Amino acid sequence: MSWSKASWQRIEGIYSEILKMPFITQLTDGTLPLEQFQFYVLQDSSYLENFGRALALIAARAHDVEDILTFTRFAEGAIVVENALHESFFKEFHIDKSGPVGPTSHHYAHFLKSTAALEQVEVAMAAVLPCFWIYKKVGDEIYEKQKEHNNPYQKWIDTYAGEEFSVLVEQAIAACDRVAASCTAQQQERMHHAFYTASQLEFMFWDSASALHSWPF
Numbered sequence: 001m002s003w004s005k006a007s008w009q010r011i012e013g014i015y016s017e018i019l020k021m022p023f024i025t026q027l028t029d030g031t032l033p034l035e036q037f038q039f040y041v042l043q044d045s046s047y048l049e050n051f052g053r054a055l056a057l058i059a060a061r062a063h064d065v066e067d068i069l070t071f072t073r074f075a076e077g078a079i080v081v082e083n084a085l086h087e088s089f090f091k092e093f094h095i096d097k098s099g100p101v102g103p104t105s106h107h108y109a110h111f112l113k114s115t116a117a118l119e120q121v122e123v124a125m126a127a128v129l130p131c132f133w134i135y136k137k138v139g140d141e142i143y144e145k146q147k148e149h150n151n152p153y154q155k156w157i158d159t160y161a162g163e164e165f166s167v168l169v170e171q172a173i174a175a176c177d178r179v180a181a182s183c184t185a186q187q188q189e190r191m192h193h194a195f196y197t198a199s200q201l202e203f204m205f206w207d208s209a210s211a212l213h214s215w216p217f
């Protein structure tokens with residue numbers, strides 16, 4: 001079995017819990033409270049900037065020149081999506097840019113950046129993979145289940161359910177499988193662990209938006 005298939009099997013439980021989250025079901029039927037979406041977009045703007053930095057670090061540390069190109073494009077894509085949030089969602093949903101970055105977004109960003117800087121590059125590639133793969137699967141799931149035609153969150157759904165994103169996800173999975181093939185069993189296990197941790201953080205990211213989770217002081 002490929003590294004990616006085995007890794008996805010380990011997070012199957014997390015993924016099925018994600019699909020049941022109120023944030024996701026309400027995004028699907030358009031009933032998500034505006035305040036929660038605003039909170040999410042503000043957190044995601046900070047997340048995407050840091051995700052872009054982590055991807056650029058991985059690009060710089062990649063062994064294979066193809067991977068330098070691939071991860072450089074990913075880094076660019078993350079910043080382009082972040083800019084799009086500012087151009088459209090921030091204006092359309094009246095989001096206050098000066099709002100604080102909450103603890104979950106903060107933690108996820110730092111997990112990705114420290115992994116990208118200090119762990120073996122293959123482990124860093126595995127750590128960023130859930131950001132691609134879970135969003136793709138969730139985007140497709142929401143798109144299929146959707147019945148509401150006037151969903152105020154349609155543009156968000158289209159970002160991740162589209163063909164363009166799908167191509168990038170395939171490349172990210174293929175890169176992980178390729179590098180995993182030259183890793184020892186122990187190194188592959190560390191890749192699985194990073195993939196699992198990032199998947200938990202994906203769950204927590206949505207959960208924190210439902211709860212409008214912020215710092216105590």
Ligand SMILES: Cc1ncc(CO)c(N)n1
Nearest residue numbers: 044047048131132135205
């Ligand atoms: C938290 C989070 N994870 C993944 C993505 C998609 O890359 C995103 N926009 N936000």
Ligand SMILES: Cc1ncsc1CCO
Nearest residue numbers: 073074077078081131132
């Ligand atoms: C995973 C992901 N999220 C926003 S953009 C993107 C692909 C990187 O270009």
